[in-house]
Every structure is written in C-alpha cells, then in structure tokens.
Amino acid sequence: MIVGALLSTAALGLLVGFGLGPRHSRAWLGATLVATAASLAAALTVLLGFEPTWEWSGSFRIGGELPHLRLDAISALFLALLSVIGGAGAAYSRDYWSDHHYPKSAGRGRFWWSGLVLMMGLVLVEVNGLHFLIAWELFTVSAYFLITLENRGRKVRAAGWLYLAASHVGTLCLFAFFATLASRTGSWELGPQLRDCAALAPLFWLMLAGFGVKAGVFPLHVWLPSAHANAPSHVSAILSGMALKIGVYGIVRFSGWLPTPAQAGWVVIALGAVGALCGIAFAFAQNDLKRLLAYCSVENIGVIMIGLGAALLGATHGDAPWGRLALAGALLHVWNHGLFKALLFFGAGSVLHSTGTRDMSRLGGLWKQMPWTAGLFALGAVAVSGLPPLNGFVSEWTIYLGLFDAGIAHSSVAWATMPVAIVLGMAGALALASFAKAGALTFCGAPRTKLTAHAHEGGAWMIGPMLVLGGACVAIGLAPALLWPLIGRVAGAWNPAWAVADAAPASLFTLGYVHVALALLALVAVLALRRRSTANGLRRGLTWDCAYAAPTARMQYSSGSFAGIASGWFFWLLRPERKVQRPHGPLPESACRVERVPETVLEKLIGPVGEGALRVSTAVRRLQHGRLQSYILYLVAGLAALALLVLLEGTL
Amino acid sequence: MILTILYGILRLALWLLLAPLLPGIINKVKAWVACRRGPPVLQLYYDLARLWKKGVVLSTLASPGFIAAPAVGWVAVVGAAVLLPLGPAGATLGFRGDVLLLIYLLALARFCTVWAALETGSAFEGMGSVREVSYAVLTEAAILAAVLSLCVHSGGLSLAVILTPSAGAGAALLAAGLFTVLLAENCRVPFDDPNTHLELTMIHEAMILDHSGPPLAAILHGASVKLLLFSVLLVQAVLPLGDFSPLVATGVLAGGVLATTVGVGLVESLLARFAFKQVPFLLTLAFLLCLFALLVAWKGGAA
Numbered sequence: 001m002i003v004g005a006l007l008s009t010a011a012l013g014l015l016v017g018f019g020l021g022p023r024h025s026r027a028w029l030g031a032t033l034v035a036t037a038a039s040l041a042a043a044l045t046v047l048l049g050f051e052p053t054w055e056w057s058g059s060f061r062i063g064g065e066l067p068h069l070r071l072d073a074i075s076a077l078f079l080a081l082l083s084v085i086g087g088a089g090a091a092y093s094r095d096y097w098s099d100h101h102y103p104k105s106a107g108r109g110r111f112w113w114s115g116l117v118l119m120m121g122l123v124l125v126e127v128n129g130l131h132f133l134i135a136w137e138l139f140t141v142s143a144y145f146l147i148t149l150e151n152r153g154r155k156v157r158a159a160g161w162l163y164l165a166a167s168h169v170g171t172l173c174l175f176a177f178f179a180t181l182a183s184r185t186g187s188w189e190l191g192p193q194l195r196d197c198a199a200l201a202p203l204f205w206l207m208l209a210g211f212g213v214k215a216g217v218f219p220l221h222v223w224l225p226s227a228h229a230n231a232p233s234h235v236s237a238i239l240s241g242m243a244l245k246i247g248v249y250g251i252v253r254f255s256g257w258l259p260t261p262a263q264a265g266w267v268v269i270a271l272g273a274v275g276a277l278c279g280i281a282f283a284f285a286q287n288d289l290k291r292l293l294a295y296c297s298v299e300n301i302g303v304i305m306i307g308l309g310a311a312l313l314g315a316t317h318g319d320a321p322w323g324r325l326a327l328a329g330a331l332l333h334v335w336n337h338g339l340f341k342a343l344l345f346f347g348a349g350s351v352l353h354s355t356g357t358r359d360m361s362r363l364g365g366l367w368k369q370m371p372w373t374a375g376l377f378a379l380g381a382v383a384v385s386g387l388p389p390l391n392g393f394v395s396e397w398t399i400y401l402g403l404f405d406a407g408i409a410h411s412s413v414a415w416a417t418m419p420v421a422i423v424l425g426m427a428g429a430l431a432l433a434s435f436a437k438a439g440a441l442t443f444c445g446a447p448r449t450k451l452t453a454h455a456h457e458g459g460a461w462m463i464g465p466m467l468v469l470g471g472a473c474v475a476i477g478l479a480p481a482l483l484w485p486l487i488g489r490v491a492g493a494w495n496p497a498w499a500v501a502d503a504a505p506a507s508l509f510t511l512g513y514v515h516v517a518l519a520l521l522a523l524v525a526v527l528a529l530r531r532r533s534t535a536n537g538l539r540r541g542l543t544w545d546c547a548y549a550a551p552t553a554r555m556q557y558s559s560g561s562f563a564g565i566a567s568g569w570f571f572w573l574l575r576p577e578r579k580v581q582r583p584h585g586p587l588p589e590s591a592c593r594v595e596r597v598p599e600t601v602l603e604k605l606i607g608p609v610g611e612g613a614l615r616v617s618t619a620v621r622r623l624q625h626g627r628l629q630s631y632i633l634y635l636v637a638g639l640a641a642l643a644l645l646v647l648l649e650g651t652l
Numbered sequence: 653m654i655l656t657i658l659y660g661i662l663r664l665a666l667w668l669l670l671a672p673l674l675p676g677i678i679n680k681v682k683a684w685v686a687c688r689r690g691p692p693v694l695q696l697y698y699d700l701a702r703l704w705k706k707g708v709v710l711s712t713l714a715s716p717g718f719i720a721a722p723a724v725g726w727v728a729v730v731g732a733a734v735l736l737p738l739g740p741a742g743a744t745l746g747f748r749g750d751v752l753l754l755i756y757l758l759a760l761a762r763f764c765t766v767w768a769a770l771e772t773g774s775a776f777e778g779m780g781s782v783r784e785v786s787y788a789v790l791t792e793a794a795i796l797a798a799v800l801s802l803c804v805h806s807g808g809l810s811l812a813v814i815l816t817p818s819a820g821a822g823a824a825l826l827a828a829g830l831f832t833v834l835l836a837e838n839c840r841v842p843f844d845d846p847n848t849h850l851e852l853t854m855i856h857e858a859m860i861l862d863h864s865g866p867p868l869a870a871i872l873h874g875a876s877v878k879l880l881l882f883s884v885l886l887v888q889a890v891l892p893l894g895d896f897s898p899l900v901a902t903g904v905l906a907g908g909v910l911a912t913t914v915g916v917g918l919v920e921s922l923l924a925r926f927a928f929k930q931v932p933f934l935l936t937l938a939f940l941l942c943l944f945a946l947l948v949a950w951k952g953g954a955a
Binding site: 410435445528533541543546 | 704705706707708709710711712713715716717719720722723724726727728731745747749750752755756757759760762763766767770771774775776778779781782783785786788789790791792793795796797800803804807808809810861862865866867870932946950
C-alpha cells in the first residue's frame, strides 16, 4: 500500500520534472529530488521486508497487453541505487551543467535526465515482456540524448553513435529473446513460473548477450569507454553507476527466472575473470581520467560477474552455501560500485569543469585549489581499490569467501573458483595501481601545465552530492552486517532455496568492528603524528631531488610512464601505438615520444567485422541505384523465374 | 573483559617492541659475513628515538596527506600484524576470512606509501612507486596462491586454523615461495637494496626520500613490523606448531623467526641485487612455487 503510494509519487515527480525540465531548473530539481527520495523509500520498504512485494496491474491495454508492474527484492535493490544516483546526479548537474554555462543544452539535459530515470525505474518494475522492451528502448534512447548533450564535438557524436549502434545490437538480441519466450510460453508475462519449463534453457545465451552489451561485459564493452569519457560527467556517473547495472539487473533477473543451462555458471565466471583482469589492464594504461574510470567499470562488472557465476555454479551444485555468499558479494558490489564510481565521476567532472582537460599528464597539484574534491576523490580511490575499511573491500571479501569456500569444499567447481580468486587478487592489485595513479597524478605533485592555474573548487551543489556518496561508502564499510538481511532477501528472491532468514555470519560482524576500530585508530594516529610533527617544528623546503636544486614539473612521472612496467606485461592485449622521434646531434632541435593505447577490442576485433559487413552491404546496394529501367528488368526477371518455377513444378 | 583487553595490549606491545630488532639482526649477520663489526643490533631503536624528536622538512608541494599517509599505513601494518596468531597463544581476534583482511591491509599500507611518495612530485619517488605497484601485482598472486593452498590443506578460512597444521607435502614449495615473497614485499636483496644510496636502483627507499622526523620514524617502524609479520607468517605456515607442546612451539616460533632473519641476512650477503628486468621472472617463479604447493594440497586432500 505504502509502496504503491510512494512509487506513484516518484512517477508523478519525474513526470512533472519531465514537463518542467526544459524551462524551470529549480522546480525540476525539487521535483526530481522528491521523486528519487520517494522511490528510495519504496525500495527500502520492500528491502527491509515491511512489504515483501508490490504488484499492480492495469485494466487497460497498451500495445494489446495489460500493464503489469511488480517490485520485489531484486528490483528494489537496483531501484534504491537508481534513486540515490538519480538524485545525486540531478543535484550535481545544477551547477555542473547549468543554464549559465550551457544555455542551449542544459534544459534538454534536465528533460532527458527525468526521462532516463523514469525509464530505468520502469524497466526495473516491468513484468510484461513487451512493455519491458518498450521501456528498455526508451531508456536506451534517453541515454543517447544525454551522452550527446554537447553535440558540437565530433568525438561526442561518434561516441553517441557507437553507443546507439552497440546498444541496438544488444536490443536485437533482447527482441529475439523476448519474442521466442513469448512464442514458447504463449504469453508476454514474465515471472518465476518460467523456471519450470526446461526447454527455455538455451535462451539463457541470447539473454546473456543482450544484457551483456548494456552491462559492458568484456568483450562486449566496446561502446563503454568513449561514451563514458565524452558524456557530461553527471551523465557518465549515472551511465556507469546505474545504466550498466540495468544490464546486470537483466542478467540477475532472468538467470533467476529462467532455467539455466549446465554450462551457464562456468561461462559467466570465466567472462567475469577475463573482464576483471583485461578491464583493469586497459584502465591502468589510460591517460584520460574519465576513460580510466570507464575501463575500471569494465573491471567491476567483471567482479560482479565472478560473484554471479559462482552463484550459478553453487545453485547447480546442490544450492551450496558458498554460492549464496558469492551472490551476496556480487549484489553488494552492485551497490558499492554504483556509489564509489558515481563519486569518482563527479570528482573527475569537477576537475574537468575547472581545468578543461581530462588528460592526467596535464594535471597535477590540484589539492591546493580543490581540497574537498581531492579528499573525496582519494576516499573513492581507496574504496574502488577494494581496501579496508571501506565498502569496496566488504563486497570483494564476501566474493572471495564464496570462491575460497568452494575450493575448501573440494568440489569440482574449485577448478574455476581457485584460479578466479587469484585473478581477482591480481585485478585488485592493478586497481590499486590505477587509482594511486589517477588520484595522485591529478591532485598531488606540481601542476604539469598552466591549465590548473585557474582551477577552483566546485560549489556546494557539486560537493554536497559527493559527500553523500562518500558517506554511503564509509557507512557500508563500517557497518556491513546491517545490510545482510537486505541482501539475504534479494538472494532468496533469486533462488528460493537460499531464502532462509538468518542472521549475518559472525565474521561479517567482526569485520565491521575491526573496520570501525581501524578507522578510529587511523584517525588517532594521523592526529598524533601531525601533532608530534608540528610540535617538533615544521619547515617547508624544495622536494629533495637528490641534490638537484632546480626540479621542474616536467620531471615528474607522467601517466604514461607510471603505467610503463605493468602495461608492458599486457602489451599482447593493449597493443600500444608508439610514435618516437629520437633526439639527434649534440643540440637536438626536437624529440618526442607519443604513446597511445587504442581501443584494441573495437579497432582490432569489432572494426574489421563491421567493415566486412559494410563492404557486403555496399556491394548489395549497387543493385539499388534508382534507374527505373533496371528495376523493370528485375521485375521481369523475377516474374520469369517464378513462371519457370511453376512450369517446372507442373512437369515434375 | 579487562583481562582480554590487557592481553591484547600486551601482544600489541610485543609486536611493536620486538619488530625493530629484526633489521638489526640482519645487519649484524651481514657484518659478520663481511668480517666487519657492524652497527649495534639495537641501532633501529636509537634511530627511531632520534627521528621521533626531530623536526620535519616538508616538500613545498606536499598536502596534509603527506603526513597522514604514513600514519594510516602504520596502523594498517600493525593491524595486520595483530590479526596474526602467535603459535600456541592463538589469535586475539580470529574470524573466517581474516586472512584476506590481512592481505588487503598490507595493500592499504602500500596505497598510503605510494600516495605519499607521489605527493612530492619527485621523479625518484615516482620511479619507486611505479616499481612498487607493478611488482605487487605478481606478489599478490603468489600470496593468494599460498593462502589458497593453506586453506585447501587445512579446510579452514581463518588464520588460526590454516596456520596450525603443517603445510603437508607442499611445505618445501610453500617455504621457498613465501620466502621469495618476503624478500620482495620487504624490499630486500635481490629485489631491492635497502643500503644503497643510488636512488635509481631502489624501490622502497626511493619512495621515502622526502620523509623526515616522526613520519619517517612511523614508516621505518612500520617496515620492521611488516618484516616480522612475514617471518611469523612464513614460520607458522611451514612448521607444524600445533603438534608441539605450547612451550616448545613458542621456542620453535622464535627460533624460526630468527632463522628466517638470519636467512635474509645471508641472502643479502651472498647475492647481488638483480637487474629490474629479472625481478618479474623471480616473482613469477615465487608464484609458480605457491601454485604447485596449492596443487599438492589439492591432491593431498583428494586422496
């Protein structure tokens, strides 16, 4: 009852925002914040178990089908994240993409933001296949218009185009998926009843491909880096924090509702491991701050897939408890990644806003002008590297426990989970390297160019949303056991065999206490060390460059040189392009070395396939050239062929 | 309750007070091999006391994070050390999955060191950071393989359980692998040379060039705690301390840590530092050793 009212409020707020958006920025912000608060409340009501599910069906038909909506624990988990990011992004965009700075596109941005949030919410509650597809398509298109808000740049248009094309390849798979589902079962209705029909199992692969494109599962992630890098930062935040998760939602939802083939778990966990390692290898090699964040999303989706794959394996191996642990970790990581990645994209947006560049090799020393952004970005960097005592560690730790337990249980699954655990560890170490690089090169050291000279801190509307997200990261890290009942309810909705209402494992409680103790001790240690240092006397001096008295900013490590060693190990994957002009003679006039990591999967794998398709289509197009005579010839030839066929049939 | 807290504080004090002894022993061994007299065993204690009283010279570029990072890193390393069980005394706070917390606390310490190093904008410290984070990818894989082999062998997931029985048939492999990881993680020869003052050849020392006074003391003390942590971990992982009586086990643990320390000193005396190009190969070798230990543990369990 309450949930229905709250969701109606949310929908109404978003619709009002939809109408007000283009003109009235303040009223739009108010309506959007009210709407997201209402939907957050609805999601939490369901997750906390006050109302297990909410269902509504209409008495009128849309497209020949009765509308049917349902909010259960799985939908609520994603809806809660959508509400937080939708609200935070709307608030952030107030100053970041204001009418003052972008008089042409700000209104459009608000309009499509409401549309995007509304459609994503609709996808989450839709249980009619046809309506799901409609909402899905509208969500895809709204995201396209948001990515291309600043549509004067060629790169932005190219990124938007790539996104649209890739998304529609995914949508095509989903069309096939839902249509086959409807034709096999005789109705568009979705739900857990599908699980009993074993013949539907092969559809899993179609579903995985369709949702995998949206989720950015490696190697279907090709649209992701350029779209995230070129979109306005609040849009990148919701794309990475939430739009990818809608793809994950699809995979979670339908792997729970459909019977799964026996190999499903093996394939998903392998995809996850490959994605985690390759994604972070690409991230480490990037020079563009937002592109680095985008590739890191590929890694985190890989981590979620690892957990989900282990859960599928657990479900097929007698509903093993370690599968439930891995699933809990994956679901928690959905929240965690959404929170810290949105925080990091907001931070990157503030940097871009005040310096005009995303190239880390041109930044540096920004902490002086942007202390809040620097601190919050550092917090996000610790969280995304999966370090204690923040939230990223909690979910990775839970996934590790699942993987380790499968190994200890000596089941055949250990052949997958043990190597994957090692890969996860390596990906974690690379994530640490990437974010030490991203954070420290951008905010620490000396400014590398003059671009940072006029940098300034963002206003309260830009820092506020980041504070909220950072606070959520800290809270989940310090009190993970409180989330266990919520996650347990979602795991129960996914696999009824795991629907046991149990208290959080004792180790999760202990982990929470240890995290709190660590945080407090760290705080005390920092204060004590600062006090001692100032008491002993602080003196400022030049950085000690081994007695070299005139260090310049150009002598610092740049983003490319920082990645040198480790990305050298991945040269077979990254295939960096180098342009080297060596210095000649005693007084060289010029020398340079440019290194770029291309979009290898796109350029080396998808590109040639696309070109081949284009060549075939161009060849076929020659038949259609607008000459009437030839068309008549085609007709005559066609008729003659038909007549011949009929004649032959008669004689036979 | 009060007793537990007192006991915890006692153990913490033991860790904090004993740790600086190890670098002193290593230096004594090196001096002994080279027929020198060498610095006193307690040299690091004197150094720490001296540094704690000294003033600080900060780089003009450094942010408040430059002093905060060593503090957080120190807490992370000491926290990881406290998690470790001490032979018959067991763990103060054993829980399932604490071994992963230990690994990630060490990673947190690494993040802090690297962050503080990059604060200064120095090319040398950048160089050290790059090496540190890159080689960590391989050591992380080796440590995880080692931990997995211990977990599979003992069937548990908490440090107290996995470190009690012997490492079984794979003990030799595990010992070799973990010892290599110890050398790499603590920046000893053949990966790094803690004594050289040629910054181009260093990892850890290059990252802390700009630290001075109390923050440097925190870093040096943290590094010694980390060395003790790895020695204790190595000894407990390889030797079956659980099979001995408490008194003998304590003696074996202490003796093992001493032997490991002397071993580090001997390696340092007899081996030259490797070229940086060879470091990844050596680390891969350590990973493979741990991986084979894992396979042995897996086979042992299946039989």
